[in-house]
Amino acid sequence: MNISKDLVAASATPLVLAILAEGDSYGYAILKRVSELSGGQLTWTDGMLYPVLHRLERQGYVHARWGKSETGRRRKYYRLTRDGRAHLASQQRQWQVVDDTLRGIWRVAAPGLA
């Protein structure tokens, strides 16, 4: 299924923050996790993840540091900050409202899908 660009963009922030809440990670692993979680349904253009990560870093939600990969190459790891955790909680509440609202209307307007 092709998920619209706007929806992908909107869900990127909470998704990345939530994945980092599971533990420190790096770009490639984050994308792999997204693919796992969505059963392969939600796919991003790989390169687009990095501007998102850099924005989150600028906003102080994640902290980046260079570490080493298993093969010894330099790799940038990201960690959720305290502000990031708070922002994730607020995003979660917002998405909950959207989700609840949509569920309500699906049940009435398109019962077959609910």
Add this chain to the structure above:
Amino acid sequence: MPDGTRRGDLEFQIAQWRAYLRRRQAVRPVDIEELEGHLRDQVAALTDAGLATDEAFLVAVTRMGNLDAISREFAREHSERLWKQLVVTSDARDQADTRHEMWVALGLAAAAGAAIKLPELFGQRMDPNEELPTFYFRNATLFVLPLLTAFFVWKRAMPSATWRWLVLPFLAAAVVANTFPFPAAPAGAIGESDTLALMVLHLPIALWLAVGVAYAGGRWFEGGGRMDFVRFSGELAIYYVLIATGGGVLMGFTTLMFDAIGTDVSFLVATWILPCGAMGGVIVASWLVEAKQSVVENMAPVLTRVFTPLFAAVLLAFLGTMVVTGSPINIERNVLIAFDLLLVLVVGLVLYAVSARDLETGVTVFDWLQLLLVLSALMVDVVALAAIAMRIGEFGFTPNRVAALGENILLLVNLGWTAWLYLRALRRQGGFEAIEQWQTAYLPVYSLWAALVVAVFPPLFNFA
């Protein structure tokens, strides 16, 4: 195919891809390194799943996405690099615009020069052998700041519905500056009335807000617009000092050379070249800051680096000396002004360093030095405040003391919260961006306080 060649092929392909990416100005080497790591992880995973290396490379590159789109995203996120993206595509039309702008700036600079000479027609004589009429002090800001504001209104193409409001503060300033009945000092000495001196000092700070609104051109309520204005103010100061130094050297030579052929031009220099140059220089420097941005943009971070440790050392030495000798601060207007300027400079240094900070580098020694600078400034501020408060408790309120008290409290709040945010950022509990946000949100506070000193203090203290 032997494995070695395959690896070699892959390396070659990755190198080509990297070179292709490097041509995009918005994506920096560290970003490329991060993206390359991703590409390699992807290729490794795909070859493990059974794909041939070149197939894996193709798939990985495709998944990475269109490089133009990615670099656009990078440019949008790192907007400070955006201009590099834009500069590459600039064309002849831009050059014509730049030349047009130069003529407008030079025209306004000439107008500012004329504005300071105009009052002479109405009997406000400028004579190096006599005291300057207070008229010039009262209106010092009004000769050039309205023109500077006009320059930005023109440059940002502000709608008249917006810029019409900007006329008000200047109008109000002109009325207040010229109608307040300050005691007529016998020799035109400005020191006769403290509230007059305070007004002259605070008017530029109050009106600088109006310049800022014009500069931001509708982006005033975004943090970015105000931050740009702070940057502009600092760079303008640097440019202006450079131009003023050059002008001083030029005037020195002029006097000397004409003196050599027996013609005394010092009168001309003092009453024409100096005042007109000082006024026009503000406009020219403002235009240069924008037009030749990269010059000062490269210099300011260097200056910040050089002076941060030096200022921290001076402040600490000052505090140390005071502890050892136990001598209290001498509360005089000029001393207090110097102190406040020093503290504002410290705030400026910190703000500039934070805004020019490279997010990719971790916390460095320099960051701790910055914190040290803020903390020592904070302590100096506390000492000054204590001295002012003691003086007020002992001898009562005077305009100078109240103005100093207000300013030092404003700076105390600013520095204190900055120190706290800095500490949080250094301990990775928050971002450095919070410091910028705090500082830019605080900007109007200074101007509003200055406006209060200009408009309320003189009547409050009976124009003393």
